[in-house]
Amino acid sequence: MNLPFDLPPPKGCADSPVWDGESFLVGTERTPVLEYSENFAGWSDDLTALHEAAAGKDHPIDLASRNDAIRQVRNCIPNPKAVILEIGCSSGFLIKDLKSQFNEALVIGADVVKEPLYKLAKELPGVPLIRFDLLQCPLPDKSVDVLVMLNVMEHIEDDVTAFKNAFNLLRPGGTLVLEVPAGQYLYDSYDAQLNHFRRYSATELRAKLVASGFIVTRKSHLGFLLFPAFALVKLTNKILTQSKTVVHQQAASTSNSYLVSIAMRLETWLLDFVSLPFGIRVLMTAKRVN
Numbered sequence: 001m002n003l004p005f006d007l008p009p010p011k012g013c014a015d016s017p018v019w020d021g022e023s024f025l026v027g028t029e030r031t032p033v034l035e036y037s038e039n040f041a042g043w044s045d046d047l048t049a050l051h052e053a054a055a056g057k058d059h060p061i062d063l064a065s066r067n068d069a070i071r072q073v074r075n076c077i078p079n080p081k082a083v084i085l086e087i088g089c090s091s092g093f094l095i096k097d098l099k100s101q102f103n104e105a106l107v108i109g110a111d112v113v114k115e116p117l118y119k120l121a122k123e124l125p126g127v128p129l130i131r132f133d134l135l136q137c138p139l140p141d142k143s144v145d146v147l148v149m150l151n152v153m154e155h156i157e158d159d160v161t162a163f164k165n166a167f168n169l170l171r172p173g174g175t176l177v178l179e180v181p182a183g184q185y186l187y188d189s190y191d192a193q194l195n196h197f198r199r200y201s202a203t204e205l206r207a208k209l210v211a212s213g214f215i216v217t218r219k220s221h222l223g224f225l226l227f228p229a230f231a232l233v234k235l236t237n238k239i240l241t242q243s244k245t246v247v248h249q250q251a252a253s254t255s256n257s258y259l260v261s262i263a264m265r266l267e268t269w270l271l272d273f274v275s276l277p278f279g280i281r282v283l284m285t286a287k288r289v290n
Contacts (some may be wrong), residue, residue: 003128004083004106020127032121032129038112039133042155042195045115048090057093060264065222066094067268069177070101072218072285073146076175080104081143081156085169087111087134088152092120098148099127108144114225123219134162141168150179151281154196163168163212176214180205182221182282188237199281202282214286218271220271223280225263230280 007017015027017034024034073084077162082105089095091111099107109118110130132138135158147170156162167177181191181199191199206216223230270276271283 003108005140007034007130007140008138009091010034014113018158019128024275032125033114033117034128034130035114036130036132037136038114038157039135040112040199042197043112045113047195048116057091060261061223061226062093062099064264064268065179065281066097068222068271068283069094069179070097071272072175072177073098073102073148075175076146076285076287077102077105078145078173081106083108083143084146084148085110085139085144086148086150087166088149088155089117089120089129091275092124093197094148094150095120095127096124099124114280119214134165137165137169139169142171145167145171145174146177147174148177150177151181153178153180154191154198154200155194159197160208160211163208163214167212167214167288172288172290174288175217176208176209176284176286176288178205178280178284178286179222182279183231183234186231186234186238188234189236190237196237200282202284205282205284209284209286213288215289216284216286218283218285219275220283221276221279221281222267222271222283223264224270224276224278225267226260227279 003019009016010026013026018025023030023032044224082104084098085108086095086098087110089111090111090113095107095109108128108130109120110132111134112131114131117131121129134156140196147166149166153162170176181196182201184201186197187196187199202219206219209216
């Protein structure tokens with residue numbers, strides 16, 4: 001069983017990889033993760049572990065984020081056997097949901113990190129996992145029906161090229177489901193320690209998508225109800241010197257909050273009916289028409 005598109009040989013190999021349903025065959029070697037390139041400028045294995053330890057898979061904001069992404073995929077998937085690619089799958093919280101919700105689709109995971117991908121391969125042996133940097137994308141053009149990238153673009157220094165490569169990956173009529181942190185004026189030590197190159201306004205994000213060829217079909221925000229308190233903390237962080245444990249402390253402080261959980265459940269319901277004008281993260285869905 002191979003993928004519905006051809007993959008180039010990895011560096012140092014003359015043979016094109018073959019996916020057999022459980023692992024990649026590269027020449028005479030088998031590997032659970034197909035590796036092409038890495039880029040630690042915007043993320044690392046250590047940051048993955050740190051974020052997991054602090055927030056885990058059940059942080060209310062991340063749960064709302066994944067639930068919204070699933071709804072967007074459901075609204076745009078062209079057929080049950082479509083190709084869904086998640087770039088930035090990391091530890092696989094969303095990709096597990098995608099596999100469960102769209103069990104006839106070909107769900108593929110990709111990231112620049114290494115250790116989480118190999119760990120995920122043991123948990124999801126039927127999901128092709130590919131390690132590559134979007135700036136050096138090895139996948140062929142027009143190979144994906146739905147591309148999901150949640151909190152990825154802020155970790156890529158050359159996001160203009162990344163958006164163009166994302167556009168090229170999609171088949172005509174394909175859809176990009178995107179989420180990024182909102183508000184460059186809120187960039188603080190927390191963002192710096194998470195290796196964020198930037199935060200985005202909805203206007204900037206839409207402009208970059210349109211410049212890459214996309215048509216934006218949906219624009220909203222996540223964390224609308226929490227935004228006043230969030231903005232106060234972020235602006236305070238910009239003034240005060242923060243310790244190296246700020247990522248762990250700030251993620252953990254809201255992970256088990258009952259009020260945060262209630263707010264995000266209400267907001268998840270609201271997102272079905274209205275476009276939220278501001279928030280902690282920007283949500284956009286965009287299409288490649290041709």
